[in-house]
Amino acid sequence: MTIHRAIILLTASAALAHPAWAQSDLPPAVRQMVEAAANSGDPAKIAAVVAVAKETNKGAEAEIDRIVADIAATKAAQREAQLASAGFFEGWKGAGQLGASVSTGNSQTKSLTIGLNLERDGLNWRHRADALVDIVDNDGGADQERILAGYQIDYKFSGRLYAWGRFEYERNREAGIQRRFAESAGLGWRAVDGEAVKWDLEAGPALRQTKFVTYSENTVAARGASRFLWALSDSTAFTNDTAIFLDSAASISNTAALTSKLFGSLSTRLSFNLAWEEEPPLGLEKLDTTTRITLVYDF
Template sequence: MRLLPTVLSLFAASLSVSAAAELSEPVKAMIDAAIESGNPDTVRTVIGLARQTNPDDAAEIDVLLAAYNEEQAKIAAEAEAAKIEAVRTAGLFENWDGKGELGAFRATGNSSNTGLTASLGLTRQGIDWRHKLRGRADYQRSNGKTTREQYFFAYEPNYQISDRVFLYGLAQYERDRFQGFSGRYAVSGGVGYQIIKQADLQLSAKIGPAYRVTDFNNGQSESRIAGLLGVDFDWDITDRLKLTHDTNAVAETGGSATVIVDSSNTSVNLVTGLNAKVSDKVTARFSYAIEYDSNPPKGAVKTDTLSRATLIYDF
């Protein structure tokens, strides 16, 4: 008979502990409401407060948090898989992002004037591939006479080998008769490396052989084997302010000893810009460009500069 009171006492104590371990309905309702809000910060804040104010129920609260994290991870994985599948099955004309730019410029060098500038850039980001199309036009007429006429177009595909290493290709066309050529065509391919890869700071470099053909204003044409070096720098100073710098240098060597000695040419294009975000779609940009040819056509100077003030629209 002495055993019965002991068993009853232990059973009562067990019921008491179980009751104490159960999370109260108001606290559980508060956690459920936070989860239904869909805001992860709210969920973690509410669960943190619940754990502080209900230390005896910490184990049950941790179970709810673990279940929430597991569900969120599953949702994220499904969304990422759907995104990847959409990219893989996208058509040729799908998944392009674009930027249109319009503004004014100030040029010095082979021409000294102020005029209008316009450009268009398109980017298509795939799983391993990225395609970039760029086009720009600067044009001005004064007193019925063209005083500035420069056109530029480039297509650059990139293939990502690893997190930092990529292969690039480049096909480029330029026209600037004030610099002495009616057309300049270049093709290149090589390897690139992402030197710095952070959320707010990126620096990459690329290098490879190139082949360039130049058609001069006087009707002559020449082709050369070249080497290309490129540097791309982007720094998000703040959420709305961004500094960019792009460098492309092409060093030519002729196909014979005579051309190497007498006709070598190095062209350098430096562009530094400051972007200020006006809205989600519109950005104001000021840029300064230096274009240098070490061996320009007769009558042309080696260095041109171009200052641009533009508005960029993302679409």
């Protein structure tokens, strides 16, 4: 922790321990109510409590705002200090999913789906790792039909602008892809950063090494990506993730998902994936779709 951060944290903590408005006319019960709401971190709850407190305590509006602002400053300083001192293996959050999928296009299959998503959002660096495997039970035994895995690291210049680097691996035999590696980097921008809606846009150059069933190719490409989140309610969220590679032929992947909480850390997710190859190997279709129904556990 830097001296600057330590001073901020100590100052904010002292403000809470010995508030400047301790001798004010604001009733202790009202102050406690406002402090409890501010400490909850719930924007809707804070707004509702503050509105009632101001309505019933005319003349204390500035004092109420000061309580909320000081607690917010303390919480922000504490979080900054925690992120600055956290080790690489600390602060990871994620979700695992297990379910079934149905594919159309180059294959008409039903399969078992296993997935994992991890994220660590630090002070300046953000790490993301994801993997998704569809396992199909064919006549000849279990066969891994589709594997998607990726790792991305972001460096945040500000709350909206960041630089990113990403590595991806894909295997999809039914689409004629025995293996494909992609390395890319560029700039990202958080176009929308609201309480309910967040939308990241990314663009940059990329390299791809693909081994198709009948041939191999190495290409220089451009990569664009969109990551959209809409919290429809406290228990339901809609996401839509898109990635586009443009080289001698285009590749597009889009996944839309609706996730709803069941209880505790367990949720259910319905997702639809569209994968399009402009120039697939001879005899294969350009479009594959996969519908998945999974149980998701957050940790």
